[in-house]
Amino acid sequence: MAADEQVTLLDTWASSIGMRVRIALAEKGVKYEFIEQDLWSKSGLLLQMNPVHKKIPVLVHNGKPVCESLVIVQYIDEVWKDKAPLLPSDPYQRAQSRFWADFVDKKIYEHGRTIMTTKVEDQEATAKKDFIDTLKLMEGELGDKPYFGGETLGYVDVALLPYCCWFYTYEKILNFSLEADCPKLNAYCKRCLQKESVSKSLEDPKKIYDFALKLRKKLGVE
Amino acid sequence: MAADEQVTLLDTWASSIGMRVRIALAEKGVKYEFIEQDLWNKSGLLLQMNPVHKKIPVLVHNGKPVCESLVIAQYIDEVWKDKAPLLPSDPYQRAQSRFWADFVDKKIYEHVRTIMTTKVEDQEAAGKKDFIDTLKLMEGELGDKPYFGGETLGYVDVALLPYCCWFYTYENILNFSLEADCPKLNAYCKRCLQKESVSKSLEDPKKIYDFALKLRKKLGVE
Numbered sequence: 001m002a003a004d005e006q007v008t009l010l011d012t013w014a015s016s017i018g019m020r021v022r023i024a025l026a027e028k029g030v031k032y033e034f035i036e037q038d039l040w041s042k043s044g045l046l047l048q049m050n051p052v053h054k055k056i057p058v059l060v061h062n063g064k065p066v067c068e069s070l071v072i073v074q075y076i077d078e079v080w081k082d083k084a085p086l087l088p089s090d091p092y093q094r095a096q097s098r099f100w101a102d103f104v105d106k107k108i109y110e111h112g113r114t115i116m117t118t119k120v121e122d123q124e125a126t127a128k129k130d131f132i133d134t135l136k137l138m139e140g141e142l143g144d145k146p147y148f149g150g151e152t153l154g155y156v157d158v159a160l161l162p163y164c165c166w167f168y169t170y171e172k173i174l175n176f177s178l179e180a181d182c183p184k185l186n187a188y189c190k191r192c193l194q195k196e197s198v199s200k201s202l203e204d205p206k207k208i209y210d211f212a213l214k215l216r217k218k219l220g221v222e
Numbered sequence: 223m224a225a226d227e228q229v230t231l232l233d234t235w236a237s238s239i240g241m242r243v244r245i246a247l248a249e250k251g252v253k254y255e256f257i258e259q260d261l262w263n264k265s266g267l268l269l270q271m272n273p274v275h276k277k278i279p280v281l282v283h284n285g286k287p288v289c290e291s292l293v294i295a296q297y298i299d300e301v302w303k304d305k306a307p308l309l310p311s312d313p314y315q316r317a318q319s320r321f322w323a324d325f326v327d328k329k330i331y332e333h334v335r336t337i338m339t340t341k342v343e344d345q346e347a348a349g350k351k352d353f354i355d356t357l358k359l360m361e362g363e364l365g366d367k368p369y370f371g372g373e374t375l376g377y378v379d380v381a382l383l384p385y386c387c388w389f390y391t392y393e394n395i396l397n398f399s400l401e402a403d404c405p406k407l408n409a410y411c412k413r414c415l416q417k418e419s420v421s422k423s424l425e426d427p428k429k430i431y432d433f434a435l436k437l438r439k440k441l442g443v444e
Binding site: 052061064066067068071072074075078079091092094095098099102103137 | 274283286288289290293294296297300301313314316317320321324325359
């Protein structure tokens with residue numbers, strides 16, 4: 001990276017969507033400054049850098065902000081294009097990668113939000129089943145590939161991998177076992193955590209669970 | 223286009239997100255076959271081409287499906303890259319375009335779903351003011367540029383322009399005037415409708431309104 005290159009990430013340590021950006025930066029070997037944000041008392045910097053949504057993550061590159069995790073990941077892929085490409089080069093394969101990353105956003109992210117904002121006793125059988133069915137669909141898409149990106153970690157992996165440290169929390173809240181219900185996805189998470197770019201970008205699942213319980217108490221669902 | 227090139231669009235005539243794909247194809251001068259879908263009785267073809275979401279639009283290019291309107295728009299931009307580029311070449315500008323297209327998807331698309339599924343008398347409470355504020359935010363982003371894409375029609379324009387033929391419907395349901403509340407956006411729509419790629423891809427606003435009323439009756443809100 002050039003000596004005058006300044007990369008800052010406005011994020012919160014437990015955020016699954018912030019972790020996407022961390023994985024992408026790590027894959028590209030980009031050094032950056034991580035500035036933890038308080039979302040209950042938003043900083044002037046966050047409000048200045050993301051006036052539209054006022055959310056994390058925000059990547060600030062040489063003073064210019066990029067917002068929305070998957071927009072940021074594509075930006076990282078295009079700026080630092082000489083190392084570890086995240087999107088394939090073929091337009092049809094790129095479209096498939098974008099489709100599945102969008103699926104992770106629409107389905108898994110939304111499921112995660114519902115799980116976190118619902119009391120344990122109200123986690124209906126149907127919602128739990130839908131979540132597990134969604135994970136099984138991802139397993140089907142992974143198939144026998146080591147990564148969704150094929151032989152190397154790609155865009156869809158970046159979108160999905162943060163959940164590997166959140167699954168412990170979902171298992172507890174929903175009372176299911178990833179290993180039992182989605183063994184392939186479980187194995188995928190274990191395998192990917194062996195990569196430094198992933199293990200250094202994710203957080204300890206037990207710390208995430210403590211955090212989740214405190215957050216659920218604050219939201220009045222625990 | 224090569225003699226053996228086959229482009230098919232599975233769509234419904236009134237769909238604002240289907241129109242995005244039509245505008246993109248028209249900008250690129252791509253000939254395609256439009257196959258109207260019945261969403262109340264989904265065809266085998268649709269279910270085969272979009273098994274995950276079972277929704278339109280689906281672009282089928284030489285037998286291979288691409289789903290999700292903005293994924294399709296980017297695919298079209300990359301395949302037919304020699305004419306009318308929709309995304310800028312600079313990574314930061316591309317990130318800004320993706321951000322605003324995502325904004326149209328997250329905010330405007332969600333607003334209009336609420337508008338369409340809410341009774342007239344409940345519209346104020348359901349967020350009429352928020353919708354108009356969102357449109358004003360888009361006006362601010364447009365500024366003095368002829369298009370969101372700058373001097374030429376771009377990715378954000380493709381995402382937003384279909385609403386130009388739906389605004390008449392929203393004005394009637396919400397009881398507001400786009401010309402009075404968002405004059406810049408109103409002028410932008412009129413200006414863009416002078417482009418053949420836009421006017422041929424959109425539908426008559428009064429036909430859209432008739433369709434919307436029938437749909438609202440079916441949904442029990444009219």
